[in-house]
Amino acid sequence: MINFVNRAEAFITHKIEGKAHITPRADIQFVQEAEPAVARFARTMRGACAHRDSDGRLRRFIVEFRSTQDLLEVSVSKTAQILCDSGVLTPDHVIRTKNKIAYVDTLLENNDDLRKRINQVVEDFVKDYHRYFREQVKARGVDLQELDPYPRIFIAAGLGMFALGFSRKEAKVAADIAEKTICAKIQANAMDQYLPITESHIFDMEYWPIQQKKLGQFSSLLLQGQIALITGAGGAIGYGIADRLLASGAAVVLSDIDESRAKKVCSLLKERYRNGEIEIIPFDVTDYQSAASAVDEISRQLGGIDIVVPNAGIAHVAKIEDLEPDKLDQVIAVNFKGTFNTIKAAIPVFKQQGTGGHIIVISSKNVFDPGAAFGAYSASKAGAHQISKIAALELAELGVRVNMINPDAVFGDGEISSTLWDIVGPDRMKSRGLDFEGLKEYYRNRNLLKAQVLAEHVGNVVVFFASDQTPTTGASFPVDGGIASAFPR
Template sequence: MSTSIVTQFKHVSYLWDEKKAASLQGDEVGLLIYRSNLLGTDLRLTNYGGGNTSCKVISKDPLNGKEVEVMWVKGSGGDLGTLKKSGLAALYVDRLRGLQNIYRGIEFEDEMVALFNHCIYDFNSKAPSIDTPLHGFLPYKHIDHLHPDAAIAIAAAKDGKRITQELFGGSVGWVEWQRPGFDLGLKMRECIEQNPEVRGIMLGSHGLFTWGNTAYESYINTLEVVERCAAFLEENYGKRGKVFGGAKLNSPAKENRAQQAASLAPLLRGFCSSETRMIGHFTDDDRVLEFINSKDLERLAPMGTSCPDHFLRTKIRPLVLDLKPDEDLTDSEKVKEKLRPAFSAYREMYKMYYNTCKHQDSPPIRDANPVVIVYPGIGIFTFAKDKQTARVASEFYINAINVMKGAEAISSYTSLSQQEAFNIEYWLLEEAKLQRMPKPKALSGRIALVTGSAGGIGKAIAKKFADEGACVILSDNDPQRLKEAESEFSRQYGNDVFTSAIMDVTNGDQISTTVRTSSIAFGGVDIIVNNAGLSISKPLEEHTEKDWDLLYDVLVKGQFFVTQACVDIMRKQAMGGDVINIVSKNALVSGPNNAGYGSAKAAQLHLSRLNAAELGKDKIRVNAVNPDAVIADSKIWAGAWAEGRAKAYGVKVEELPAFYAKRTLLNEIILPEDIANACYVIVSGLMNKSTGNVLNVDGGVAAGFVR
């Protein structure tokens, strides 16, 4: 291997820990996992789910006890940054290489993938990926295949081969673009045989292969090659003119961009969900703004991406909106009419692309809506089946922007041809991978805002919805309790499933901010659960005007204005929606010392009916859940309310759960999870033709029966 070309790292992160590596000495697979995790941690080296790494070790054959060479390589799917041994495939090297004896040529490429299974050494390992032969046919002990933006910028440049040769003085080889597979592995081996001293191979329009005799040698070699690529790009920025031809327009202030994005996101989500309900993501990253505000946007955006990893997640090209950064978006119907032709044109373009490029055995056409939407001056939106996929698509498009920027700085950017792009997107092996994915959960693609969700009933509802695939917005007027809920949700679900906002339902500004948060984070809202509440139990003569106003402000006015704000978003999306109001048995049952709370709950219940009658035309269902005596994890029951109810019924506070259970027909204590299950039933899809109803979850209180 050639000597070092880099002594210090500026563009990549050197993370190798000698002490950690020493603890893994002798465990080559452990060192492979360690190296992979380090590489996957630095997004300048590879992107989420992209790239693969391998090592070859001598092991005993369990069949005969003889020593054999085994290759451990990242299997199909997964991510280098979080890779574990269970994510590796283990294959006999001699069997894998022996497959060339029956290889029938590039026309029969796909049939080789099934044969990889006959080379498996460890039956508990991951299924081998299409890149397996690319590692298997190379003679090196440790190999890294990554998609660094800096390397792909050179690989996607018109003069990429010449630049690679000059930049590395022949120490990095070049293999022209070809779809990954068995034949590409053979071509890479041929490149090595013709140039045995090379330290890596640049794959045209694709990525980079580097290697070493040890895990550390491979790691440092990878860093050095990528560092040199990145430094070369940096040296050339501005030498061939302004980046992306210079700015064509300027962006508004960040707050204004956020306001425009929040206003537009539900409209875009509605268009993008014409076939499947989508979740959105928005970014106005500086790298994004530099590109979308440039003179070259019009030329480069239609070209699409080059690297297959980028293309698979961002589609053939983005949709660029013809909107001004300061466009008036207040009249949503007017904006919809302006956007409609652009979406129609994109769908027609995509259908033409499919029909022009399809093969006899191609899978059926998929969703024709765009994944990436560019709003010049404001940012980019991405839409996908869930938040993580939408966010990753956004990250990949930023990778594509980095590649275009680099390629334009040193030469000119080239993308995959439409046919090559189609062959990747509709590859039968990719289709098989899609078919193996788990079926979506009942609430996948749904966005739920739950008020008062930092604890008790609200948190239980938010958890149930998240368990069933929804994205949720936690909101509460208690900052400390909300912070604790955020930590819990982050640990249990990860940060793509939820966002949060401080919201007092009596505060109009906080309601607006929370709804805007939902639109920017996920693209809109589909389900609103009005759960925020409080209770005051006093005899008639002790009730104050302040008590009365607080009850009606939170329970009635709060429910009304939160619903009003969310319905505005639902109408923009034009996909219907659900409003669930958590009311109470007390809306129907008269009890002592309860005039303010009970009458406010009755108002909530009738407001639910009124809203159901008004919103049916929008396909927005409004239903109520009537709990009773849900004491667990409830702030309401932590204070004077419990004391008031105990006094009213002549029992001790600690006797209340049993007291309430005994007076029910089922003799059951009601838990927050019981209310959450009721809410799930309403939005699960099984009650899509039900609105204006009341679902009692009280253990059976005859006086609370609606009919």
């Protein structure tokens, strides 16, 4: 077999040697500043392809972007539309890529205009898929459940190729197949002409009874296809949130100013879940431009963001009398301004996607029940809590829900400690004459339920909010075992 493949490759190379493979259009050029354009296109395209399934749940896609020289040249070629319409190389590829590729021949600079253009391309693709399904079902006289009609591959003029899948693995597989398909079509056309497989043969594979049986048994994870960003992800609570989101099917981006801590969390989670649904993209939450750049990078790597979890926080122990103004500024910069910057940076993504989303702020029990010598932390968290309520008021029109979680005494474990308790723990142990285990027991016994609060409990609430199980925004959700003085009121 290898011998025959090698002979075929040699034959093709000889036949196309010296021939022009692709003829470019004079009116389209490669995009010069591609990075922001890729982010903008990915978010808009991802929003256009999001759709409700038969259960009414909004299905979203993960995106894989490719921009090899061949893909760039195809995107600006005279035959780009013909190539995109000409179908897969072999029928089984249709399961991953659909039969055709959606082609966007111009990248309009205005966001609304770009959305209209992409929406029109998707609408035309969907109509053509419905036509294909109706014709094939009628020809066979059968009754089948139509698969979702949305494109899996896009070619964007001057940018390259975008592949979609319900997971990163699916998106990467679709991209690999489509990239090889396009290269093969280029070679076929250079030799003579690429002749596509008939729609009848495509339908036989796409609607093979075994595939239909699999469809009937299909049950996706709660957050499959969604993309989550967690700041302060190197600590115990960030770890617990990431774990629960991954278990629910989301793709997760970890961010922490201490990249070594984020890498440790990432390593533990990759070992546990053994998938590629997790990335590290560090940024400084105190710097808005850093946050905005990170959000664009997430869009380039994954397609956008659906769930934002502002969790980054620092603590400082000092009475007001002893609190240095610069220390207060540092705590406010991370806890309050960091939350503000993260929320603000995510808003353009939610707008361009047009599919709503969730901002789930990790607040604190101290918002409702502050402690002495903990003013910098308590006040900064109260400010973050308040700006989150304002965000709930302002972002509801986008379908974005903003809720707050108020944990208390989440210590972490031996693998991932709490950065907050690393700071305040020694002082609390000293003042109470306790060791670390004794301090944990003290806080467990002070709550009404006598419960040890774990990071995974916070993560469970994040998943609850992110999965749209109730029409809730602007809420505060205590995860503290019951602290009467911290009851929201």
